[in-house]
Amino acid sequence: MKYLDEFSDPDLARKLLDQIHAATTQKWAMMEVCGGQTHSIIRHAIDQLLPPELELIHGPGCPVCVTPLEVIDRALAIAARPGVIFCSFGDMLRVPGSSQDLFAVKSAGGDVRVVYSPLDALRLARENPDKEVVFFGIGFETTAPANAMTVYQAERLGVHNFSLLVSHVLVPPAIAAIMESSTCRVQAFLAAGHVCSVMGTAEYPPLARKYKVPIVVTGFEPLDILEGIRRTVVQLEAGRHEMENAYPRAVRDEGNVPAMEMLRDVFAVTDRTWRGIGTIPLSGWKLAAKYREFDAEERFDVTGIRTAESGLCRSGEVLQGLIKPHECAAFGKECTPRNPLGATMVSSEGACAAYYTYRRLELVDAK
Template identity: 90%
Template sequence: MKYLDEFSDPDLAKRLVDQIHAVTTRPWAMMEVCGGQTHSIIRHGIDQLLPDGVEMIHGPGCPVCVTPLEIIDRALAIAARPGVIFCSFGDMLRVPGSSQDLFSVKSAGGDVRVVYSPLDALKLARDNPDKEVVFFGIGFETTAPANAMTVHQARRLGVRNFSLLVSHVLVPPAIAAIMESPTCRVQAFLAAGHVCSVMGTAEYPPLAQRYQVPIVVTGFEPLDILEGVRRTILQLEQGRHELENAYPRAVRDEGNIPAMEMLRDVFEVTDRTWRGIGMIPSSGWQLSEKYAEFDAERRFDVTGIRTAESALCRSGEVLQGLIKPHECPAFGKECTPRNPLGATMVSSEGACAAYFTYRRLELVDAK
């Protein structure tokens, strides 16, 4: 296939759905790791096309959603300081902290700006030498190379008024944490194709073997996901637990070698707290000592900020696949995209936002 619309072809989709029904003999529960996959599944009703008993569990694959509340509050504290230009991608501006969000800081006079690349923030730092420019670097392995390159460039160019607030997380340790949870119901994973396009697939076969679960790398279009589901169920039915790459047009086993070299130079692995889940050992990146002078947490001394989640918000259980979004009592009531309690409702990749956008009326009609 050459064109994107071909990956939504209804005839091909029906053939894949028929094949999935033909090979399924019992209930199975699989988790899609990526929030982009979650939105595609809900938007196109893919989960409703699957055989009875085949459940899609929505995992913690939304980078905005898993950014811990304490990091949000640290961002708010930095952004409110005079002389700071705080830069972020747009989806972080409405994520609620303990008492406000970045839009609130901006409306109160803070210099908060939406950028489309971390290099935009670096340019702002060069153009405004009298200001401290901070970029909010969040996300999985997908967004980390661009942030690493920007810090590398800042050091090479001698731009000392630029810093990075880092909250990068890693997928493989999260899979391990999910499988080791006493409440785990996951029997297989659809791995995120864009993460594997950067990091390759080498970390996944050991996970598949250790936890006896199939892991299928897939993309984000309807046919990508259906093919991933078909391969996953085939493995489950046959008692296999292997890594398969169902996204070869974007993913090579070796990954993006220059990107990985840049990541190893700029970052080092650290323990990381995930919003709604808690601390997962060795599940994140922080700036290495070589680049420590560009660490915004150190520069602005905000590491002591600690926070507590809203008692009403059950996004942590959503992120762990323990409940569906609409099973939270606050869903669509106290918690909406306009007034979100948690990041899973505000993020463009959040499971709660997906259900609110594409399933809310169905859920109301079903009551």
């Protein structure tokens, strides 16, 4: 296949669906890890085309959504300071903190800028030596190499007015935490292909063996997801629990070796708090000791900020796969993309945003 639309071919999709229906003989629940996969599933109604015995559970795979509220509040505190240029990708600007978002800081006079790369923030730091330039570095293993490279370049070039607010999280420890939860219903995982394109697949076979769950690395187009589901069902029905790579056009078992070397140099593994889940040991990155001067939390002394989550927003339960977005009483009422209560309604990969965009009208009609 050469072109993207070929991965949405309806005839091939029908064949894969026929195979999935033929292979399914009992109830199974599988979790797609990535929010991008969730949006593709809901947009193309893949979950509605599957056998009724198959349940897709939406996992905590949206990087914006799992960024804890206290980190958002730390970002807001830094961005509001005089002499700071605060840089972020656009999807973070409308994520609500405990009282406001980055757009509100910008409207009040804060110098908040949308950039397309952390290297853009480094360029701003070199062009504005009298300012402190901060980049908001969030996400999974996918976005971390670019952030690591930027810190490496800042150190090499001697750009000391640049710093990184780090909130990077790692997928394999999250899978382990989900499986060890007392409320876990997950029997298999569709792993995120873009994460594995960076980190490879070596961390997944031990998880599959330990928790006796199939883990299938999957892409994001409809045929990618259907093939991942098909392979997962075949394993479940056969009683197997192995790692399979259903995304070989982008994922190699060894991953991106230079990127991983950069990550090991710049970052160190640490405990991380996940929004809606809590602290997962060794589930994230922080800057390594030799790059600590570029740590925005320490530079601006905001590590002491602690914030309680909203009692009305149930995004934590959505992120854990305990409820579907529309089962939250605030969905589509107090909580909309224009006035979001939580990040799952803001992010382009959030499950609540996906249901609001592609499923809202039929959910309203069904009530």
